[in-house]
Amino acid sequence: MLKKPYAVIILMAVFWGVQVYADGHKVAIASAHPLATTAGFEILDKGGNVFDAAVAVSAALAVVEPAGSGLGGGGYWLLHREKDGVETLIDGREKAPLAAYKDMYLDKEGRVIAKLSLDGALAAAIPGMPAGLVHLSEKYGQLPLAESLAPAIRYAQTGFAIGKRYLKLLKFRSGLIKQYPTTAGIFLNNGKLPKPYSILRQPDLALTLTQLAESGRDGFYSGAIAEKLVNGVKKAGGIWTKEDLESYQIVEREPVRGQYNGIKITSAAPSSSGGIVLIEALNILSGYNLQKTDDITRKHLITEAMRRAYHDRSLYLGDADFIDIPVKRLLSEDYAAGLRSSIRPDKALPSNMLSGEIQQQPEGTNTTHFSIIDDEGNRVAATLSINFPFGSGFVAAGTGVLLNDEMDDFASLPGAMNGYGLVGGVANAIAPEKRMLSSMTPTFLENDSSVAVLGTPGGSRIISMVLLAALDFAQGNGPDSWVRVPRFHHQFIPDVIEYEKDAMTNSEIMGLAAMGHQLKAARYRYGDMQAVLWHKTTQSLAAASDKRGEGRAVVGH
Numbered sequence: 325m326l327k328k329p330y331a332v333i334i335l336m337a338v339f340w341g342v343q344v345y346a347d348g349h350k351v352a353i354a355s356a357h358p359l360a361t362t363a364g365f366e367i368l369d370k371g372g373n374v375f376d377a378a379v380a381v382s383a384a385l386a387v388v389e390p391a392g393s394g395l396g397g398g399g400y401w402l403l404h405r406e407k408d409g410v411e412t413l414i415d416g417r418e419k420a421p422l423a424a425y426k427d428m429y430l431d432k433e434g435r436v437i438a439k440l441s442l443d444g445a446l447a448a449a450i451p452g453m454p455a456g457l458v459h460l461s462e463k464y465g466q467l468p469l470a471e472s473l474a475p476a477i478r479y480a481q482t483g484f485a486i487g488k489r490y491l492k493l494l495k496f497r498s499g500l501i502k503q504y505p506t507t508a509g510i511f512l513n514n515g516k517l518p519k520p521y522s523i524l525r526q527p528d529l530a531l532t533l534t535q536l537a538e539s540g541r542d543g544f545y546s547g548a549i550a551e552k553l554v555n556g557v558k559k560a561g562g563i564w565t566k567e568d569l570e571s572y573q574i575v576e577r578e579p580v581r582g583q584y585n586g587i588k589i590t591s592a593a594p595s596s597s598g599g600i601v602l603i604e605a606l607n608i609l610s611g612y613n614l615q616k617t618d619d620i621t622r623k624h625l626i627t628e629a630m631r632r633a634y635h636d637r638s639l640y641l642g643d644a645d646f647i648d649i650p651v652k653r654l655l656s657e658d659y660a661a662g663l664r665s666s667i668r669p670d671k672a673l674p675s676n677m678l679s680g681e682i683q684q685q686p687e688g689t690n691t692t693h694f695s696i697i698d699d700e701g702n703r704v705a706a707t708l709s710i711n712f713p714f715g716s717g718f719v720a721a722g723t724g725v726l727l728n729d730e731m732d733d734f735a736s737l738p739g740a741m742n743g744y745g746l747v748g749g750v751a752n753a754i755a756p757e758k759r760m761l762s763s764m765t766p767t768f769l770e771n772d773s774s775v776a777v778l779g780t781p782g783g784s785r786i787i788s789m790v791l792l793a794a795l796d797f798a799q800g801n802g803p804d805s806w807v808r809v810p811r812f813h814h815q816f817i818p819d820v821i822e823y824e825k826d827a828m829t830n831s832e833i834m835g836l837a838a839m840g841h842q843l844k845a846a847r848y849r850y851g852d853m854q855a856v857l858w859h860k861t862t863q864s865l866a867a868a869s870d871k872r873g874e875g876r877a878v879v880g881h
């Protein structure tokens with residue numbers, strides 16, 4: 325049960341995207357699902373800190389938003405602990421199995437076999453989420469793991485009402501899910517889509533979470549659950565072994581850092597490309613006074629910065645444990661100045677002048693993000709994923725764990741597009757135990773008066789969404805505005821600006837086209853940004869959840 329003050333505040337925040345100011349209250353949480361936000365406050369109520377709350381929110385999302393993230397996936401938790409200034413990135417990204425190899429998704433002629441890295445057990449990499457939760461709880465939390473996992477276990481046992489967004493994503497992947505009786509048994513009703521607001525119970529997942537709660541990482545990575553996972557994957561044509569699970573380790577990494585107009589940026593380091601691409605784009609843009617330029621030029625300059633930063637993503641970025649990444653150069657202001665000098669104020673640079681071929685991009689889909697901050701400045705930005713909605717579609721019998729299809733984030737072949745139209749080369753080639761390059765961008769922004777915590781799902785578009793939100797923060801706006809910003813995106817290849825319909829006026833479309841840009845309206849609005857803000861000077865908190873999703877932002881405690 326919620327304590328009274330929460331109930332009032334939660335009622336106040338029932339409408340998505342509502343920015344809630346509640347001076348005197350202590351913690352702000354924004355997540356993609358109301359029950360996940362509630363789980364966070366439940367754990368704070370029990371005496372947990374923001375890191376315990378982050379464990380609770382992550383685990384709850386794994387249950388109530390199974391399309392987006394889960395124990396069968398991975399992700400990144402960016403943390404800041406105020407009392408000693410510890411700032412770290414928990415890299416819980418999945419790893420390629422030991423038996424993985426560079427050409428594993430190619431046919432005899434060396435062509436990519438469609439969907440092999442997206443659908444079914446062979447698409448699944450070794451999950452990092454369970455290890456991440458254990459580590460986050462044991463090293464940074466103050467409650468036992470079992471306590472922080474309790475709300476998620478309860479949601480899995482007793483069930484929850486499924487929403488419209490869930491059903492839309494389920495419909496999108498139902499063809500795949502029907503191929504796997506165990507998965508269909510959980511998410512479909514005799515092979516049919518369930519009714520809106522019907523109750524989804526996940527008893528096997530509740531048992532797996534209980535194993536994790538009782539035995540820590542051994543509860544997932546060795547013993548009975550591990551055996552079921554490995555056997556199930558093997559039977560379904562996958563290549564997992566016991567050693568893969570036993571040897572999986574999260575890595576704590578130094579986040580990447582940058583500056584933009586007096587704002588300190590802290591974000592995800594490789595194995596995610598998010599932080600580097602974000603800071604590189606902001607470094608390029610720092611040479612312009614964007615507030616003084618007209619709207620067409622402003623959008624042109626932002627697009628050209630995105631083009632160049634995403635181009636470097638495709639050339640240089642991959643798992644830092646496997647390749648040398650010129651991080652210092654990519655983040656340097658001099659390097660950005662060089663890139664800036666190649667930008668004409670009146671003309672687009674075709675991407676094939678940078679390098680590569682122009683190709684079409686298929687539509688992208690789901691993942692999750694949540695943000696937490698307290699009024700001491702402790703904070704967590706976490707982006708978690710199983711990649712495509714419902715991941716690989718595969719659940720090993722008796723585990724309830726939907727496995728990811730994150731192997732698709734590798735470059736199966738240099739220059740070939742992945743599910744988000746991204747291209748890569750040797751830096752992101754498949755290798756045993758390597759992490760596939762991510763775009764997840766959990767981020768902190770800090771200036772003299774405030775600290776922002778933000779992030780979003782959205783595949784390759786994650787970074788450009790966070791970039792637009794950062795520029796909005798720089799204009800002095802609050803979280804309700806950052807999550808609302810109409811979005812446009814350019815990722816080097818395909819050479820096109822994809823825009824939400826309200827992001828461009830007709831005259832902007834014409835003006836940008838006259839400069840040589842190609843433009844395409846997005847078929848739907850995208851992203852599900854979750855953001856919180858701590859106003860240092862007034863000691864107040866604010867939170868906002870993207871109206872494009874079904875999340876909830878609450879300031880409370």
Ligand code: DON
Binds near residue numbers: 688691692709780
């Ligand atoms: O790590 C990545 O970049 C992707 N697997 C994230 C996928 C994602 O955000 C899907 N959401 N729309």
